[in-house]
Amino acid sequence: MASPKPRVKVPKKAEKGEVITIKTLISHPMESGQRKDKKTGELIPRQIINKFTCEFDGQVVFSCDLDPAVSANPYLQFSAKVDNSGTFKFTWVDDNGSVYETEKNITVE
Secondary structure (H helix, E strand, C coil), rough: CCCCCEEECCEEEEEEEEEEEEEEEECCCCCCCCCCCCCCEEEECCCCCCEEEEECEEEEEEEEEECCCCCCCCCEEEEEEEEEEEEEEEEEEEEECCEEEEEEEEEEC
């Protein structure tokens, strides 16, 4: 499996107090552990992203737990109210403890 690639869309600018929409997508197979390898017949081990967190300047603004029923390449969309300029930090954690992170800045005018 290639290394999962997180992609995030956050507006570059916003007005003070504006509610913005944030979109995230991460390339990940989200193996449920229930499928069998076609060649060997053996179960493919479970390998899912099980936790997602979004922080704004160190404060959690959105988080969720993901289950095996979530499709490959999970897409999440949520809203956040911004009162000042800062940095959003996005973190995905998968079953084997791998952590994938990215950050996006926003300027509040």
